[in-house]
Amino acid sequence: MKRLNWGMIGGGKGSQIGPAHRMGAQADGNFALAAGALDHDAERGKAYAAELGVAPDRAYGDWREMLEKEQARENRVDLVTVATPNSTHFEITKAFLQAGFNVLCEKPMTMQVDEAEEIVAIASSTGKICAVNYCYSAYPMVREMRQMVARGDIGKVRVIVVNFSHGHHGDAADADNPRVRWRYDPQIAGVSGQFADCGIHAMHLASFVSGDQVRELSADFASAIPSRALEDDAMVNFRMEGGTVGRLWTSSVAIGRQHGFDIQVFGETGGLKWWAEQPNQVYYTPVGGRTQIIEKGEGGLSGEAARLSRVAIAHPEGFPMAVANIYVDLAAAIRGEPHGAFPTAEDGLRSMAAVHQAVASARQAGAWVDARPPSLR
Structure with a gap:
């Protein structure tokens, strides 16, 4: 089974949620971290992406650069995870959905109701997945x-x-x-x-x-x-x-x-x-x-x-594996396979x-x- 290309925005070094996403996405061999804009400090984000094995040309300084360059690639990412501060979720999620990417957004998805209505409409019109990480x-x-x-x-x-x-x-x-x-x-x-x-x-x-x-x-x-x-x-x-x-x-x-x-x-x-x-x-x-x-x-x-x-x-799996289960269902949905309900x-x-x-x-x-x-x- 070929791994899907996965990209992450935010969740850099020291992030509380970043490690859970990286463990979860890659736990079952469904996704490989192929691209990232991991930090608001461009150089720090690129350096951390390199530590995680991301190729230099796909370690981006910010999400706008990632969007522009991933759009142009034949092997563009199949799923983008948005793990940035709450106030940025709407803008980033909207931009990637409109560009034809599947998105998993950390909660809250937006800050305003009208923004959330817009995201639902865009996901519907593009046919792309927009999931929210209610991992429990x-x-x-x-x-x-x-x-x-x-x-x-x-x-x-x-x-x-x-x-x-x-x-x-x-x-x-x-x-x-x-x-x-x-x-x-x-x-x-x-x-x-x-x-x-x-x-x-x-x-x-x-x-x-x-x-x-x-x-x-x-x-x-x-x-x-x-x-x-x-x-x-x-x-x-x-x-x-x-x-x-x-x-x-x-x-x-x-x-x-x-x-x-x-x-x-x-x-x-x-x-x-x-x-x-x-x-x-x-x-x-x-x-x-x-x-x-x-x-x-x-x-x-x-x-x-x-x-x-x-x-x-009797063996506990815990929080990262609950996040992993979200990715299991997303991978199946992206591949057009049967899957469970995800938020x-x-x-x-x-x-x-x-x-x-x-x-x-x-x-x-x-x-x-x-x-x-x-x-x-």
């Missing part, structure tokens, strides 16, 4: 939960409780640390802090597992550290198209919690629970029965969960609409608002 949806046991819900194992879903809360920004003395401060600066982060950073992962997972979409929401935002212009704690109640009730908590000041991402799905005939710190297990409780632990790698799992499990039972530009659009509507709700003391983007109402 690619853990094998999350895929198992999705299959269990779709099969009706727990009946109609009544309630979803999901949270993504940690305490790593809970020290007020650390509030001016540049690596922390930007997340609460409207000039850089946009209209929302914690909900846009972590909460949309949780909301996306609720939709992904349930197979349903959020229709309306009510939000309460708080800046527990008063110097922050944007929220560091949020509670969002939501209702889905199919009638499911949702409760979402997200926080960066929950001292004592580490990653703190979990989801519980309660149906008419059973309940399910998964959490990121124990990603190999799904807890399943049938109504009137005992709680069972379903393990990654055991017999009898759905084909979707088994397909994305690489190592034997698309429409998911990015729904997330951005939810962010802006949650902000609007919080400003109106939790008033219920339509969470859907204009084009999907």
